[in-house]
Amino acid sequence: MSVTFPFTTPRSLDHEPEAQELLLRRGPVVSATMGPIPIWLALSYAACRQVLTDPRFSREEATRPGGPVTVPSGANPLVLSSMEGRKHARTRKLVASAFSPRMVALLEPRIQSIVDSLLDAQPTDLVAGLFVPLPTMVICELLGAPYSDAPDIRRWTGRLMTARLTPDELREAENDMQGYLADLVEEKRVRPDDQLITALVLAHDEGGHLTSSELLANLQMLLAAGHDTTVNQLGNSLLTLLRHPAEMQRLIDSPALIDTAVDELLRFSRLMAATLPRVTTEAVELDGVQLAKGDAVLPIISAANRDPKVFPDPDRLDLGRDGAAPLAMGFGPHYCLGAQLAKLELRIALSSVLKRFPGLRLAVDESELTYRMETNVRALVSLPVAW
Ligand code: HEM
Numbered sequence: 457m458s459v460t461f462p463f464t465t466p467r468s469l470d471h472e473p474e475a476q477e478l479l480l481r482r483g484p485v486v487s488a489t490m491g492p493i494p495i496w497l498a499l500s501y502a503a504c505r506q507v508l509t510d511p512r513f514s515r516e517e518a519t520r521p522g523g524p525v526t527v528p529s530g531a532n533p534l535v536l537s538s539m540e541g542r543k544h545a546r547t548r549k550l551v552a553s554a555f556s557p558r559m560v561a562l563l564e565p566r567i568q569s570i571v572d573s574l575l576d577a578q579p580t581d582l583v584a585g586l587f588v589p590l591p592t593m594v595i596c597e598l599l600g601a602p603y604s605d606a607p608d609i610r611r612w613t614g615r616l617m618t619a620r621l622t623p624d625e626l627r628e629a630e631n632d633m634q635g636y637l638a639d640l641v642e643e644k645r646v647r648p649d650d651q652l653i654t655a656l657v658l659a660h661d662e663g664g665h666l667t668s669s670e671l672l673a674n675l676q677m678l679l680a681a682g683h684d685t686t687v688n689q690l691g692n693s694l695l696t697l698l699r700h701p702a703e704m705q706r707l708i709d710s711p712a713l714i715d716t717a718v719d720e721l722l723r724f725s726r727l728m729a730a731t732l733p734r735v736t737t738e739a740v741e742l743d744g745v746q747l748a749k750g751d752a753v754l755p756i757i758s759a760a761n762r763d764p765k766v767f768p769d770p771d772r773l774d775l776g777r778d779g780a781a782p783l784a785m786g787f788g789p790h791y792c793l794g795a796q797l798a799k800l801e802l803r804i805a806l807s808s809v810l811k812r813f814p815g816l817r818l819a820v821d822e823s824e825l826t827y828r829m830e831t832n833v834r835a836l837v838s839l840p841v842a843w
Contacts, residue, residue, distance in 0.1 A: 459488035461497060461754060462619075463729060467827035467834055470696055470725050471771065475499060475759035485745035493524050495733065495752040496742070501767075501780065503743035504760040507734055507753050509788035516540040517735035517750075524733040524752040527832060528626045529616040529680070534673035537732060537790055544789060550666060551674055552793060554655035559598075560797045567594060567801055571808045580819065582809070582839040587690040590805055591683035594797070599679060600651025601640060608636065613680040619832045633680070634672045641671065652678070678794075684833070685727065686798045690805055691836035692725035693718070695825070697806070698818055698841075700773045707775055708810050717775040718802045723761045723782030724773050728833050731755045731786055757783040813843035 459482075463474045475497075478486050484500030498507045507513045518524055518531075519538040525531045532538060536547050570593055571586070579585020592610060596603045615621070615629040637653075644654045656671060666674065697704040707717050733754045740747050747753065762770035766780045785792035792798070809816065818825075819840040828835040 459486055459497065461488050461490045461495065461730075462832065465726075465729075467829070468822075468825065470692065470699075470834075471762060472726055472729055472756075472758040475729065475756050476762055479759045479763065483745070484743040485747075490524060490526075490733075490752075490754070493752060495524055495754050496745070496747060498742065498753055498755045499759040499763075500743055501760040501763040501765065501783070504731075504755040504757055504783055505787055506742060507755045508731065508783070508786055508790065510740070511541065512737050512740045513734035513753060514540045514737050515544075515732060515734055515790065517737060518733045518752065520735075523735060524754065526730060526733060526754070527617065527619055528621045528623075529630070530732055532630075532673050532677075534670050535677045536674055536793070537677070546661065546663060547666070547670070547674070548789075548793070550659045550661060551656065551678075554652050554659050555598075555678075555793060557796055559652075560800060563594065563598070563797070564800060564804070566597065567804050568808070570594070571805050575808060575812050580840060580842070582694060582841055583687075583691055583836055584838060586805060586809070587687050587694075587839070590690070591686035591798075591801055594801060595679060595683040598652050598682075598797075599640075599675070600644065600649050600653050601679070605636070609633075609679060612636070613684050614830075616676070616680045617684055617831045617833065619830065630676065633676050637672050637675045637679070638668075641668075641675075682794050682797075684835075686794075686801050688833050688835040689722065689725065689727050689798065690802060691839055692727055692834055693721040693802060693806060694809065695836065695839060696721055696725050696773065697810075698816070699822075703773050703775050704810070704816075707806075708814050711807055711811070713775050714803050714807050716778055718799050718806070719782055720773065720775050720777045721802070721806075722784035723767065723777075725784075726758045726761075726834055727784060729756060729758045731757055731783075732790075755783070757786075813841075815843045816841055817843065 465472050479499040484503045486497045488495055488497050498504045515538050519533045574586045592606050612633040648654045707713050736747050736751045738749045761782050764770050785795045819842040826837045
């Protein structure tokens with residue numbers, strides 16, 4: 457039977473039945489089509505991990521014209537996630553030097569105070585009242601962009617995250633965001649501050665600075681991908697907790713579980729079906745299946761995160777689960793650069809909501825919840841709650 461990607465899983469589901477079924481019935485690596493392009497789906501944990509770590513699976517090759525594309529804005533060859541090898545390592549080091557774990561750790565009290573003041577307003581819709589403003593404020597502060605620009609930033613991000621953009625629409629969306637960022641960069645050159653844009657403008661190595669188009673493309677990625685994913689994972693995490701009252705109570709009774717809880721919610725909640733696609737640079741065996749040079753491959757992390765060989769009883773939410781790392785934030789050289797920041801926001805926001813509102817419940821019937829349909833990411837439009 458022919459297989460097509462994207463799957464047609466309803467947004468409301470936190471798992472991907474079609475992908476899990478393929479893994480169990482057809483094996484770890486299955487051939488499929490994505491639009492006109494033939495593509496291998498890597499479904500097992502072992503296969504996904506190999507695609508994400510083995511240099512013979514290249515992001516750079518996947519961004520060449522005619523290559524496999526899941527989100528048009530993700531195919532920009534100038535961004536970190538489209539690079540490979542030494543070029544990737546160099547750019548990642550430069551971006552990471554401006555985005556150090558120390559910088560993120562310093563944000564902890566600030567994130568707590570943003571969450572506290574947003575919760576003081578007793579939001580009845582947690583998406584509008586907490587999950588959108590928190591990561592947006594944090595990324596603006598981190599970059600050194602004024603929060604008064606947040607409505608524009610959200611609008612441009614929404615367009616960049618759209619799964620089906622024509623080349624003209626993509627160019628227009630990028631021009632808007634990068635025009636804004638170019639002005640900010642100029643401002644930081646004149647009046648440097650302690651924030652990330654200034655650090656990235658100044659960052660250099662023996663090869664010099666990032667070129668101005670590399671700088672703008674990567675700032676765009678940090679600003680857009682750097683907050684929208686967290687917005688949506690906050691919503692998915694809390695909805696998952698509301699659907700599992702016993703596990704939610706366990707977390708309320710044992711707040712120290714929050715670190716494993718955040719990882720388990722990332723594993724369980726199916727924020728996205730897949731990471732970015734790769735293309736093989738030579739013939740390679742993948743979990744027992746022979747692939748040719750130039751084949752396109754998509755790591756289906758929604759299946760890998762429920763691979764029973766790695767996660768015992770995978771369809772059970774267990775906030776104390778430890779063991780293998782979920783692949784929700786990738787793995788290997790392209791592992792999410794913002795993972796530490798996103799997890800910090802998830803940890804503080806979820807803990808604070810449960811502490812403040814231990815009787816939290818949905819204020820509408822679950823069937824009334826709606827999701828944004830223009831993006832591949834599972835994104836709640838609103839989450840009305842009562843307590
Ligand atoms: C819950 C929130 C987040 C999730 C689930 C997430 C997920 C991911 C995944 C799966 C990848 C790997 C893509 C691949 O290998 O194909 C990735 C890469 C990346 N993420 Fe995140 N992300 C999140 C938040 C953030 C934040 C807050 C930032 C920045 C502020 C960020 C910046 C990046 C960057 C720069 C990369 C590319 C790294 C590279 O190619 O070396 N992410 N993310």
